[in-house]
Amino acid sequence: MAAKQGGFSFDLCRRNDMLHERGVPAPGFTKTGTTIAGVIFKDGVVLGADTRSTAGSTVADKNCEKIHYIAPNIYCCGAGTAADTEAVTSMVSGALQLHRFGTGRDSRVITALTLLKSHLFRHGTSPRPLFPSPTAQGLNPTCPPEPFPSQCP
Secondary structure: OOOOOOOOOOOOHHHHHHHHHOOOOOOOOOOOOOOEEEEEEOOEEEEEEOOOEEEOOEEEEOOOOOEEEEEOOEEEEEEOOHHHHHHHHHHHHHHHHHHHHHHOOOOOHHHHHHHHHHHHHHOOOOOOOOOOEEEEEEOOOOOOOOOOOOOOO
């Protein structure tokens, strides 16, 4: 039995070459919008995002911040309307800061998610609805990193 190797797998290269020889066109490039990625490891979370902001098909800003500070242990990646994302994450960050001052405890990820969801849901059908798509992740003070924050103590 061969040892499992890490890295990329190129098993489909021969298949793709055969399809190309038979005249099947290769799949084209598809622009999908904002790219956001998160990786959870034993001791933490790593978030990553692209930096391009567009207005239709025009690049409006090549260095747009898409990873937003929420709390010392929580950050939020945002896709959608950049101004709405900035405003909503700033509002949640302020609310969590007041909560930390009042309780003397670190913020929990589920609290940030609840604030984000309730604000976006409340303003989702207004005359000018908010359209950010935030993804918050961080470390809960009393729990190990996990893909979906739970109600841990």
